Amino acid sequence: MKTLFKSQDLWDLVENGFVDTDEPNQQLRDTCKKDSKALFMIQQAVDDEIFPQIAAATTSKEAWEILKKEYLGDEKVISIKLQTLRRDFENLSMGEKESVEEYLCRVSAIVGQRKTYGDDVDNETVVSKVLRSLISKFNHVVSAIEESKDLTTYDFDILKSSLIAHEERINRTSEKVDEKAFQVKGVSNKEKYDNSGGRDRGRDRGRGGFRGRGCGGDNH
Template sequence: MVVNGISSSSQSLIPIFTGEKYEFWSIKMKTLFKSQGVWELVEEGFVDQASSNEEVEKLKKIKKKDAKALCFIQQAVHDTIFSRIAAATTSSQAWKILKKEFQGSAKVITVKLQTYRREFETLSMKSNESIQTYLSRVSSLVNQMKSYGEDISEEIVVAKVLRSLTPKFEHVVVAIEESHDLWVVFEEEDVKEVKEEVEIEEDQMKRNKIGYFCAITAESQVIRKLIVVKSRRMKITKQVLQKKMTMRILDSGCSNHMSEIRSLFKELDESKKSDVRLGDNKKIQVEGRGTVRIRTSQGNAKILEDVMFVPSLSHNLLSIRQLMISGYSISFDDGFCTIRSKKSGQTIATVPMTNNKMFPLEVSMVEKCAMVASSDNDTRLWH
């Protein structure tokens, strides 16, 4: 049934605005307008002017479509709100009245966006929070930002989620970041394969009547399996993942060693939070300081003290300044960075520069230079 050009199915889909959660209501209304082909009229309005018979006929059709859009808006607000738009003669007028009152002026929108941006920057997963709940929080905040005109890409959202998961999901972050395609989406076939594997395991457990306590939650197990499935297809080997853990980028701009991998910390004082700037003047959030213990390919332990925990980093950073204070000389020549002991003159490591002008130092490179054999204090060289 059609009433005033509006089908009964369309009427049933109209969300009612009561004065709360305008941002969500406006998103629903935009979708409705687009489905009816009237969004451009609502957003931009129209010029009520015609100079020829042809233009007069065209204007009549436009006005009819606009009346349809205005009818949508009028039906989509509660009686307590309707008085605000009762005098509006076009859909654009009514829409702008509601937008100005409930979304705010340009200044108000700017302030709200700044608040949402800060909230997005500091957003992190709670220790007892499920993946689904956390993603819902992220999605809700992103939608609020978009409703205020923020242009935030899917890549930025994915990157934020990856670096703000709790430590038990670090395998997810490592696997995806080390893949050739950072913005991996778990496709339907991946989920299907994982579901089949989980069902097989559960069936085996039931047949064997095995009961045990598993420290890894079912949710974590499923995500781990998704990574395994995707890793098979993308040929992410164990060696590649391990490289992430042992790789350090030599950085002349940072005053302290830094790591983004929480599980590397033997001890971590999360009360020592601060803001620091890197050499490129980028400001980052430090979520704590502690001691990192690294085991080399030879089985020897290396300890880094006063290491900053910075979840937003994409690589671990070794501070050149801190190395020099600790008794090492650093020289750069012909695309190589050479680290030497000032005391013995021994070359600790020679690091070649990569194509993107970074100096990645692997613990195994230091090991090859017989660093461990030089003195009793070598286990604490990076302090």
């Protein structure tokens, strides 16, 4: 909803409201019209169970505040939840067996929750957190990004694409190494088998010849 309001240039009205006066003018009429539009959008977005709670609201800000309290809780509850989310964000770190995409989804989820509760997390904070919490196999690409990019403007989505591409290259290299090792092991086992078989056949021939001579001697 917040994104929708911003796209319609209504978010400032919803968030901050406006001052009504007894002396209407064209600007105030335009503001009231825009606020009515925002209020209508809110009314259309809520389900039938919630609508009665905002039915008496006369401004979009009033309706929005009712919804915030309904879904997020009062100021004390919001403060406690934000403290928890900020702590969770600071404690984030990538798991050794976790893909970078899975990890970045966890990061995005916590950032999204913080923003839902009104905590405006800037892009630099998120990018910096990700770079310092990746596992060691990303050290090379992290160093390259920190040296070549301005983290104040480096977009999170671009970072995500770069890290995923880097991980794919690592995985492809690892697969090739494993495949080569498997092939070498297969050749080694084959050589061992052939050598072992050769010795056995030699022993068999030796045993066979001995028995032949023995039998021949008995016949004489």
